[in-house]
Amino acid sequence: MEPLSHRGLPRLSWIDTLYSNFNYGAEDYDAEGNEEPKALPEGSETMPYIDESPTMSPQLSARGQESGDGVSPTPTDGLSTGVDAGKGLEMRKLVLSGFLASEEIYINQLEALLLPMKPLKATATTSQPVLTLQQIETIFYKIQDIYEIHKEFYDNLCPKVQQWDSNITMGHLFQKLASQLGVYKAFVDNYKIALETAEKCSQSNYQFQKISEILALRGWAPTALLYKPIDRVTRSTLVLHDLLKHTPSDHPDYPLLQDALRISQNFLSSINEDIDPRRTAVTTPKGETRQLIKDGFLVELSEGSRKLRHVFLFTDVLLCAKLKKTAVGKHQQYDCKWYVPLADLVFPSPEESEHCPQVHVIPDHELEDMKMKISAIKSEVQKEKANKGQSRAIERLKKKMFENEFWLLLNSPAIPFRIHNRNGKSYLFLLSSDYERSEWREAIQKLQKKDLQAFVLSSVELQVLTGSCFKLRTVHNIPVTSNKDDDESPGLYGFLHVIVHSAKGFKQSANLYCTLEVDSFGYFVSKAKTRVFRDTTEPQWNEEFEIELEGSQSLRILCYEKCYDKTKLNKDNNEIVDKIMGKGQIQLDPQAVQTKNWHMDVIEMNGIKVEFSMKFTSRDMSLKRTPSKKQTGVFGVKISVVTKRERSKVPYIVRQCIEEVEKRGIEEVGIYRISGVATDIQALKAVFDANNKDILVMLSDMDINAIAGTLKLYFRELPEPLLTDRLYPAFMEGIALSDPAAKENCMMHLLRSLPDPNLITFLFLLEHLKRVAEKEPINKMSLHNLATVFGPTLLRPSEGESKGHLTLASDIWSHDVMAQVQVLLYYLQHPPISFTELKRNTLYFSTDV
Helix, strand or coil: CCCHHHHCCCCCHHHHHHHHCCCCCCEEECCCCCEEECCCCCCCCCCCCCCCCCCCCCCCHHHHHCCCCCCCCCCCCCCCCCCHHHHHHHHHHHHHHHHHHHHHHHHHHHHHHHCCHHHHHHHHCCCCCCCCHHHHHHHCCCHHHHHHHHHHHHHHHHHHHHCCCCCCCCHHHHHHHHHCHHHHHHHHHHHHHHHHHHHHHHHHCHHHHHHHHHHHHCCCCHHHHCCHHHHHHHHHHHHHHHHHHCCCCCCCHHHHHHHHHHHHHHHHHHHCCCCCHHHHHCECCCCCECCEEEEEEEEEEECCEEEEEEEEEECCEEEEEEECCCCCCCCCCEEEEEEEEHHHEECCCHHHHCCCCCCCCCCHHHHHHHHHHHHHHHHHHHHHHHCCCCHHHHHHHHHHHHHHHHHHHHHCCCEEEEEEECCCCEEEEEECCHHHHHHHHHHHHHHHCCCCCCCCCCHHHHHHHHHHHHHHCCCCCCCCHHHCCCCCCCCEEEEEEEEEEEEECCCCCEEEEEEEEEEECCEEEEEEECCCEEEECCCEEEEEEEEEEEEECEEEEEEEECCCCHHHCCCCCCCCCCEEEEEEEEECCCCHHHCCCCEEEEEEECCEEEEEEEEEEEHHHHCCCCCCCCCCCCCCCCHHHHHHHHCCCCCHHHHHHHHHHHHHCCCCCCCCCCCCCHHHHHHHHHHHHHCCCCHHHHHHHCCHHHHHHHHHHHHHCCCCCCCCCCCHHHHHHHHCCCCHHHHHHHHHHHHHCCCHHHHHHHHHHHHHHHHHHHCHHHHCCCHHHHHHHHHHHHHCCCHHHHCCCCCCHHHHCCHHHHHHHHHHHHHHHCCCCCHHHHHHCCCCCCCCC
16 A cells, blocks of 8 residues: 555644654663664654663653662662671662662653654544544553553652662552552553554554654664563562562561562463453443452352352442352353442442341351361471471361361451442442451442443353453452462461550541451451540540450551441441541561560551551460569469468459459450450559559449450469469360260369369359350350450460470460360350369269379
């Protein structure tokens, strides 16, 4: 075909404009950022020039030159002659500096690719279009989105590198960058058709061919530039490898970089698979490309049973799917269970939710039993590996662990997330965390602010959309620990001490409080709650909490406005009607066990800043019983010494705490399970130790969870357990007996063998816990829950006795803890035990334990 210009058509003015928008340069850089002189052909026109150097870009010069000399590393820049850790941190700076320089080059490449797009679009609506709008959208598909993602990443990373500090963190930036790879996925799927369209347009259209030639002379051919985004992900993945190599494992960035690397590697693996060309046809009713915004595994309550679903939120539709069972070697696919166009999606009000079916909540003791089984299997796996056991045995254990973890994942969520289709059908998901529910709700509501249209997908459209889910997904694995690699962090086992100091940034006064969540066994649970600070814009809580961690890796803080309007209360026990003002999450440092100091931090959430401090005590450290150096108090002092001094059968602290709990806390939800404020507990500890005359006044004014926490702390800090070190092995053997009569004989004989102060105090506590459990419908504390809380506290042996028993932090939670809980549960479930009858009755006598 004869070129258009040869037919006498005028040359379009936008091409002249394009020429004049560039400056001529004598040298250039190749795609890797290396200086590469290029001679220009004689007689060539003034050609568009894009300087790729990190500090001289006409578009990015401000970014590159803020520090005066750019961020390009020199061979000796910043290298330390100190210890290896110091060198590692300096190497991080060099790696980041080099990556930042190449990132600027990459942004220039994207700008070069976008440069013709605006004038091309301007001509598309004229009588002489160069390309149609459809051709432009196809060729430049997702380039603008990718450009904006990387520009934001660059703008956030650049100041950190220029103002380098060894404590600087940037892992969250790489994690966010990796989380946006769904955009690259859409680009990759369109890549082939974009290339074909660009080549066809160059061959058939003189104006577009001229632009392509101009860019090609400077090494910027559109077809070559279109490959840059694919190449960039590979480069970013290599940089993540280098960063991890030079980042200490105890650095806050380490787990974030690991997560970013995992996502990037999964992405690279997925784009190496055959691409289904039909996926390029996934568009919205308005002709726009449908983009995946968010996806994840949720539990759906369907026809009365719990089902694990993979939920996908696209630009204009929410799709609920399950993974099909496929034969070995076949590509996995999703089966669509239902979808709701966002234009038709509404969230039921609390009043409307009252008419929905109630959620059946699995009893806590069943969940706790399963956690113990999982922990026991984990310990068996570790032992098999340590003993170099057979791989078949290990795989068999891992399979059993996965089944148990899957059951827990399915049955633990209890917070309802209801979705309603205007056309009549409603759906109910169950979540374990209000944080997660808020994330889904906010993501959907943000998309609903756009001009959305209602639609119905044809069977072919639904098939194409569902087919795209497998490759577009960002969450690949069910969140269970069995899916973790062996070298991944097992999380923290022990106690996290958190002080929630204050918050600021609220625009108007409100009644404010915070809750704390941590992950455990693959899902998040709420662990603590501050008091409500009324009518303020700057709450000052200054409350300390002790949170038990069970393989935890993250801490979440949610800030709420308290609702006192009873008309808005939902009858569903698990429905939280208080308004979330902000939420944030931080990774827990696996190496935090090495420091005993408080670490202060700030979480920013929707313009709100919450200030808090935290420190971590590993479980093996927290389980140590340390005798008090002074014998005048009650904490850390033998119970026999205290009762003799007080001339009492049961220590005063035990009697007073139990009396106060029974007076006003026996119906408190989660009594003995919910953490009390640590500062209040320490204050009570101090007055009991000093035998202060104001004890009763303080008790009557103190939060009931602090009083419950003080009682637990007293038993935990006894120099030896209430049921004694001497009898501990016998208790472990007795509870393992199979014959009921033999077990009864042994367990009663063991009680009789306790010193009188220990036995009387134990029986006093036992009857109290039974009375608490009688209120289970109100306080949600069953006998099993109470046994879980108090079992290890009353039985755990002192340090000298526990040596040789336990090797791993997670072992502590499994073998011995499971037995300790069972011992206390046995006595809690037993008919009332009288001290007098026990001592007098010889029916249970045994000469040997």
